[in-house]
Amino acid sequence: MKISCQEASNICNKSQYKEASFWDIVKLRIHLLYCKACKQYSKKNSELTSMCDRAGLTMLSKDDKERMKRDLEKKF
Amino acid sequence: MAENELHPENWVDLYADYLFNYAVARVGDADLAKDLVQETFFAGLNSAKNFKGDAAERTWLISILKRKVIDHYRKINSKKGKAEVRINYSEDSEAEGDWLEQQVADPFSKDGDHIMENEELGLAIQDCISKLPQKQALAFKMKTIQGMGTEDICNELGINPSNLWVMIHRARTALMGCLNDNWF
Numbered sequence: 001m002k003i004s005c006q007e008a009s010n011i012c013n014k015s016q017y018k019e020a021s022f023w024d025i026v027k028l029r030i031h032l033l034y035c036k037a038c039k040q041y042s043k044k045n046s047e048l049t050s051m052c053d054r055a056g057l058t059m060l061s062k063d064d065k066e067r068m069k070r071d072l073e074k075k076f
Numbered sequence: 077m078a079e080n081e082l083h084p085e086n087w088v089d090l091y092a093d094y095l096f097n098y099a100v101a102r103v104g105d106a107d108l109a110k111d112l113v114q115e116t117f118f119a120g121l122n123s124a125k126n127f128k129g130d131a132a133e134r135t136w137l138i139s140i141l142k143r144k145v146i147d148h149y150r151k152i153n154s155k156k157g158k159a160e161v162r163i164n165y166s167e168d169s170e171a172e173g174d175w176l177e178q179q180v181a182d183p184f185s186k187d188g189d190h191i192m193e194n195e196e197l198g199l200a201i202q203d204c205i206s207k208l209p210q211k212q213a214l215a216f217k218m219k220t221i222q223g224m225g226t227e228d229i230c231n232e233l234g235i236n237p238s239n240l241w242v243m244i245h246r247a248r249t250a251l252m253g254c255l256n257d258n259w260f
Contacts, residue, residue, distance in 0.1 A: 013245050017219060019226065044252045051255065055198035057221045058100050059093045064110060069088045072117050076084065 003027050008038045016049045082124050082133055087117055089210065091134050093217070094202045095141050101195045102145045112148065116141040197259065204254035208247055215240060216247035 003011075011028045014020040020028070032039045060068070092113060099109035119140050127136060205213050215233065218224045219240075226237050233240070 009245060010241060013241060013248060016248075045248060048248060048252055048255070051197060051259075052201060052220050054194050055201050056194060057198055057201060058097055058106070059217055059221045060096050060110065060113075065088050065092055068092060068114055068117065071114065072084065072088065072121065075118060075121050 001027060001030055003031050005031075005035060005038055008032070008035065009041060012038070012042045012045050016045055081129065082120075082127055084117070084121055084124070087120070087133075087137070090206060091137055094134065094199070094206060095137060097198050097202050098138065099141060099145065101198065103148060108148070112141060112144045115144055119144070200255065200259050201251070204251050204258065205247075207254060208250055212243050212247045212250075215243045216251075219244060 008028055008031045011020050011024045015025060015028070028042075032042055095113045095116060096109055099112045100106060103109055103112065116137055120137055123140075131139075205216065208216065211233070215229060218229045218232070219226075226240060230237055230240055235243075
């Protein structure tokens with residue numbers, strides 16, 4: 001059941017995108033019980049996720065950017 | 077001075093998303109925001125000779141975009157009568173049939189503050205993302221903003237999943253540090 005800090009951070013990252021399996025999360029939880037550093041990292045990581053959600057980030061699609069680049073280059 | 081020269085060939089990669097976020101927050105329409113960003117780049121190119129180099133490239137582009145947003149609101153309000161306040165019954169919502177008085181904004185609501193704070197937060201995050209190495213930034217944006225699946229991103233970037241997770245890990249760690257310095 002014991003996992004390394006590297007594994008723990010890996011699971012933690014995946015869980016930010018809901019891609020960690022149930023057992024991975026159980027293993028992570030156990031790890032967080034005794035590892036202060038990972039606990040801190042995990043907290044910060046969740047904070048980052050909630051900030052990104054809150055900020056309602058948007059971006060241009062790849063096609064849009066390509067088109068913009070082409071149009072801009074015509075004017076050079 | 078090399079730092080404050082213009083490099084229009086990098087504009088789209090470096091600033092398009094930042095400017096786009098800024099514009100979307102102000103005009104509330106993605107297509108319109110896209111046009112404004114494009115116009116900003118054109119205007120920047122046309123007046124490149126006026127760039128004195130005393131501001132960073134991005135600050136300069138933002139100031140152009142600001143003008144574009146203002147011009148946009150001027151234009152849609154220029155015709156007579158368009159400036160008047162129109163309040164209509166909304167037909168589709170459940171508020172139908174309610175008194176107009178019930179639709180006035182709640183003066184004690186804190187929503188406005190939240191919206192503004194989140195807008196600034198968005199720009200702070202974009203700012204931090206733009207400091208990441210380009211490929212890392214792209215991977216992070218595809219995963220977090222576009223919500224793409226791991227497999228799709230790997231195919232598009234030509235990397236394997238463990239590469240991707242390493243990149244995401246580095247990006248997230250850098251962003252936490254950057255936001256710690258610039259936001260909290």
